[in-house]
Amino acid sequence: MNIDATMVGALIAGAATIAIYSYLYEENAVYRLAESLLIGLATGNVVAITWDAVRRAAFVPLVGGQVIWIIPIVLGMIMYLYFLKQYSYLYRIPLAFLVGVGTGLTIRGSVSANLIDQLVGTINADFSNPSNWLMLLGIVASTLYFVFTFGGQGKTGYYSQFHSRFSTLGRWFLMAAFGATFGNVVQGRISSAWGRVGSLLTPPAIYEVPIAIAIFVIYLIYRKRKHT
Numbered sequence: 001m002n003i004d005a006t007m008v009g010a011l012i013a014g015a016a017t018i019a020i021y022s023y024l025y026e027e028n029a030v031y032r033l034a035e036s037l038l039i040g041l042a043t044g045n046v047v048a049i050t051w052d053a054v055r056r057a058a059f060v061p062l063v064g065g066q067v068i069w070i071i072p073i074v075l076g077m078i079m080y081l082y083f084l085k086q087y088s089y090l091y092r093i094p095l096a097f098l099v100g101v102g103t104g105l106t107i108r109g110s111v112s113a114n115l116i117d118q119l120v121g122t123i124n125a126d127f128s129n130p131s132n133w134l135m136l137l138g139i140v141a142s143t144l145y146f147v148f149t150f151g152g153q154g155k156t157g158y159y160s161q162f163h164s165r166f167s168t169l170g171r172w173f174l175m176a177a178f179g180a181t182f183g184n185v186v187q188g189r190i191s192s193a194w195g196r197v198g199s200l201l202t203p204p205a206i207y208e209v210p211i212a213i214a215i216f217v218i219y220l221i222y223r224k225r226k227h228t
Contacts, residue, residue, distance in 0.1 A: 007204055010204055013205065014208045016034050020034050020035075021196075141173055145170030145174065
């Protein structure tokens with residue numbers, strides 16, 4: 001049987017999967033080893049990707065003659081003054097710049113994606129489809145649920161009754177939306193877990209399963225004799 005990089009990767013992934021799922025019995029050294037490897041590899045990957053992005057986005061243009069890139073490079077280096085107690089206050093300058101720019105970009109993107117695009121999509125919806133009318137009803141009712149200026153408990157009048165009933169309907173729509181979102185998250189997690197289990201049932205990872213079971217049985221016997 002020829003051993004190539006794909007087979008080695010599958011064996012490593014299978015061993016890591018078994019090590020992670022060993023936590024279902026109890027926390028153990030094998031699980032902690034797999035957890036530490038995951039954190040270490042993820043950290044190294046992030047550092048490598050970040051350095052490559054900084055090199056391509058800043059240092060390469062700077063070497064090519066675009067002197068303006070010296071500004072973000074200097075600001076980035078000032079961030080590391082946080083580890084020098086005498087000059088740690090200087091790191092607040094690039095941090096404030098980063099927070100300001102990030103907040104501005106986030107607000108712009110959030111307003112565009114979560115408000116403007118949603119309004120445009122609702123207005124341009126094909127209302128010949130009954131489901132779009134249900135969507136419009138849900139949007140109006142859910143919006144009224146967060147309107148506290150009029151209506152409310154203890155108030156009378158036609159509008160107060162209308163607001164109270166529609167806000168209740170909006171709460172039902174919100175509960176349905178949150179439930180669907182939660183269900184989608186759970187389904188994604190189950191699908192991910194099933195994918196990992198399925199990978200253990202295919203060669204070459206399947207050959208590691210009886211080995212893991214044998215090691216687990218030996219561990220249980222050893223633990224039982226140790227405590228008797």
